[in-house]
Amino acid sequence: xxxxxxxxxxxxxxxxxGRWAKRQGLMRLLGHRAGVKTVRRIVEDxxxxxxxxxxxxxxxxxxWNRPKEEVSGLMDLLKNFLRSELERMLKNGVRLQAIGQLQxxxxxxxxxxxxTISKTAHCQGMVLNxxxxxxxxxxLLQAMQAISTKCVTGSIRPEDIxxxxxxxxxxxxxxxxxxxxxxxxxxxxxxxxxxxxxxYAEIFFTDTAWPDFNLKDLTGAISDYHGRQRRFxxxxxxxxxxxxxxxxxxxxxx
Ligand code: IPE
Ligand code: IPE
Ligand code: MG
Numbered sequence: 001x002x003x004x005x006x007x008x009x010x011x012x013x014x015x016x017x018g019r020w021a022k023r024q025g026l027m028r029l030l031g032h033r034a035g036v037k038t039v040r041r042i043v044e045d046x047x048x049x050x051x052x053x054x055x056x057x058x059x060x061x062x063x064w065n066r067p068k069e070e071v072s073g074l075m076d077l078l079k080n081f082l083r084s085e086l087e088r089m090l091k092n093g094v095r096l097q098a099i100g101q102l103q104x105x106x107x108x109x110x111x112x113x114x115x116t117i118s119k120t121a122h123c124q125g126m127v128l129n130x131x132x133x134x135x136x137x138x139x140l141l142q143a144m145q146a147i148s149t150k151c152v153t154g155s156i157r158p159e160d161i162x163x164x165x166x167x168x169x170x171x172x173x174x175x176x177x178x179x180x181x182x183x184x185x186x187x188x189x190x191x192x193x194x195x196x197x198x199x200y201a202e203i204f205f206t207d208t209a210w211p212d213f214n215l216k217d218l219t220g221a222i223s224d225y226h227g228r229q230r231r232f233x234x235x236x237x238x239x240x241x242x243x244x245x246x247x248x249x250x251x252x253x254x
Contacts, residue, residue: 004226007179010046011055011201013193014039016185016209029073034211036081040088043128045215047092049222053127053175057193061101061135075109078132082112086119093125099171100134129175136195143169172197180225182218184210202228 014035021031039056046054059074066074082096089096096116105113113132146169150156156165167173178194181201188205190198204221206213231239 006046006049006051006222007202007225008051009053009055009176009178009180010051010222011057011178011181011194011198012042013057013181013183013185013191014210014213015183015187015191017211019185020209020211028070031209031211032070032074032077036077038211038213039081040085041215042213042218043085043094043126044088044092045218047094047126049219051126053129053178055099055129055131055175055178055194057131057134057191059100059132059134060192061133061138062192064104064133075106079109079112082109082116086116089116089120089123089128093123094120095123095125095127096120097127097129097175098132099129099139100132101138102132104133127175129172131193134171135192136190137192139171140196166196170196177201180204180221182206182221184208184213184217200230200232202230 017031017035018028019031020034021028039058043054058078063074064071088094096113098113098117102110102113113130143166147156147161147165151158151161172194177197177199178201181194181198182204183189184206186205186207186209194201202225204224206217206221208217229236229239
């Protein structure tokens, strides 16, 4: 039997770099450096598996509160990652996008980010979506501000506000919602990640630290996902009946 297609949108909270380094008596920044290597591998793995969108939580709005050496070390790693990856992204048809308060990034990082986004804009393969200076609450807040401004200026009425309209005002406008959300590093929380968009994501927590996360872990998370029944509020029987009907429909149209 052919294996089922991978989830269309995988979102990953890449956690555990610091503890991974500490366990080996290394500085936290060396954990982040090892984490970048994992990013390179996992991006290629996802692209080979046929994932449509891969969102990586790389830096949160709360992460600005870390020691300033760690923040600047992370920004340097980000800048170098973007510079070194451009060629590979073009070769593999990966289109870069970013979500978050991008204007708060250091100028050099912001510029190389925008440059990479525009140079890969024509790519037709996987979308690599980096969450940088990203916070789900601030994303929702700016959407509320934009929508309420439209109400005040009279272009829409409050009762015209729809879920689709909220979607359009988020940083993720135009992207599908995550199907599978993975968090490495042993914590079981969302840490302000994709709060609106993950309302029906399947969540997979693993103790594996991000630097150790590999293809086997990824395919393990994907097969766990395939073993779940996505019910969206309905009963298991309804979903199973629908799947049978869909199978019959597909067979009869072949
Ligand atoms: C995740 O690893 C990377 C970022 C948040 C930038 P951490 O740095 O949070 O690693 P731990 O949680 O301290 O192990
Ligand atoms: C979440 O990890 C943010 C990223 C992975 C970028 P954190 O390590 O910052 O999360 P908390 O603070 O432990 O919740
Ligand atoms: Mg952490």
